Amino acid sequence: MRARLSDIAQQAEVSEATVSRVLNDRPGVAPETRQAVLTALDVLGYERPARLRKRCAGLVGLVVPELDNPIFPAFAQIIESALAPTGFTPVLCTQTPGGIREDEYVEMLLDRQVSGIVFVSGLHADTAADHERYRALIARPLPVVMVNGYAPNLPAPFISCDDREAAELAVTHLVALGHRRIGLITGPNRFVPVQRKVAGYQAAMRRCTDVSEAELTELTELSLFGVEGGEAAATRLLDRGVTGLVCGSDPMALGAIRAARQRGLAVPRDVSVVGYDDSPLMAFTDPPLTTMRQPVAAMAVAAVQALVDEINGHAAPHSEYLFRPELVVRGSTAVARTPSVDPGATPSPLAVSV
Secondary structure (H helix, E strand, O other): OHHHHHHHHHHHOOOHHHHHHHHOOOOOOOHHHHHHHHHHHHHHOOOOOHHHOOOOOEEEEEEEOOOOOOHHHHHHHHHHHHHHHHOEEEEEEEOOOOOOOHHHHHHHHHHOOOOEEEEEOOHHHEOOOOOHHHHHHHHOOOOEEEEOOOOOOOOOOEEEEOHHHHHHHHHHHHHHOOOOOEEEEEOOOOEHHHHHHHHHHHHHHHHHOOOOHHHHHHOEEEOOOOHHHHHHHHHHHHHOOOOEEEEOOHHHHHHHHHHHHHOOOOOOOOOEEEEEEOOOOHHHOOOOOEEEEOOHHHHHHHHHHHHHHHHOOOOOOOOEEEEOOEEEOOOOOOOOOOOOOOOOOOOOOOOOOO
């Protein structure tokens, strides 16, 4: 038992005496310290004493898109972890093309008497969708929280990454590396995050380059989300002479890289690519993907906190909270090769791989 106490104390970074007090459910331990010890128990595979096992507070629905894009499993995992200390158990509902629709999942969740629902990139982000479905849920009343996608007519908490700023940062980064003909690849325009990315891209291009309005339209490709959509859009933009590509998701960026390679172009030597999300494994692609990171952990924790507050009768602000993205520079961004420069000449100070 002493060895176990030592292991738990080391994992939780507390004293063995503190571990003993927590395991025996004695007072005098700060809540965060108590939680650290319980988490250490879980991590080390020890079973919690019966007196410390939290009873289930109820079920919470978690509706996410298909799991092909690694960012959505990341959201699901962190939301589940953030819910665990609250006693709520998530019911994961994954949408697939041709599969169960969001409304059908909601009916199933209502039948299970869930305490609330978190929607990640759901129909609330689609400006062409009828948002009456959400107003009906709120009127029940059923607490809901929306992640990535804002509908100002819905009285609910919204958690989003600042897509406009993400696109502006990506363009600014490529311009600083010497690019001027920069294309944008993203999804259908009816989605709020897409509209914001387009607005940020266009604002940065107007501010940082001399590209005309007609060229801005020509350099913007709206396609289907995913590798195939990114590849098709990049093929069209490369035909128009772009040297840099800002992509609306990491899978789209991988598709863009594939399109460049299929025509004999090297990334990052000939074409620069910036993704969006920084989903798992993007640091291990070839080349490692430069991307705009969504702060998934912070966003997921904020969504859970807002939902739990709503469930407990402490209304969270019915507005949108924007989280700032972060530019993560890896090996897929570099200055494009200038055709007029002799390949054997000494490179200029701008021609530096990043």
